[in-house]
Amino acid sequence: MVMCPGCGLILSSTEEQFDERYHASSACRELYDQLSAYTLSLPDASFPHQFAVDTYAAQHAGANLKPITLTFALVGLYLACEHNYTGRQVQRAHMLLAKTPKQWPSFRFPDTKATLSILDVLNAPERQRIDMLQQWENSVWRTWEAEQAKVAKLVQERLNIAIK
Secondary structure, X not given: OEEOOOOOOEEOOOOOOEOOOOOOEHHHHHHHHHHHHHXXXXXXXXXXXXXXXXXXXXXXXXXXXXXXXXXXXXXHHHHHHHHOOOHXXXXXXXXXXXXXXXXXXXXXXXXXXXXXXXXHHHHOOHHHHHHHHHHHHHHHHHHOXXXXXXXXXXXXXXXXXXXX
């Protein structure tokens, strides 16, 4: 058994290695790979895969995560949770954000863990999985409450999207 440092899941694992990029156990990263395969296979024009990418990155932010990755993840969560953007709209916003100055802010990691994890999404019945993905996204976004105003300001300045 190994505990994921990012989300706190205790998972069965034959290896105790941790993911180099994310603040995650290898076992948790395997769950992310499963969810990615599922979301990428969906014929959904709204592109829910973007929610999985951003939510996992934000929940598993740590010292090794590149500042651009965390910034894009938090911007994605902000746009989805506060402005009801679809995954496709978030993806387009990320493309526009990539054209702005490459100075990315630093963020203070949350002191609390989200109430939901990737396992909740994977364990949901298939017909409810996308709804659970959005619940997970909202749960992770709430843990970043102390940084939400900074994210909103960045979005307003760089993408000209009004703060809610």
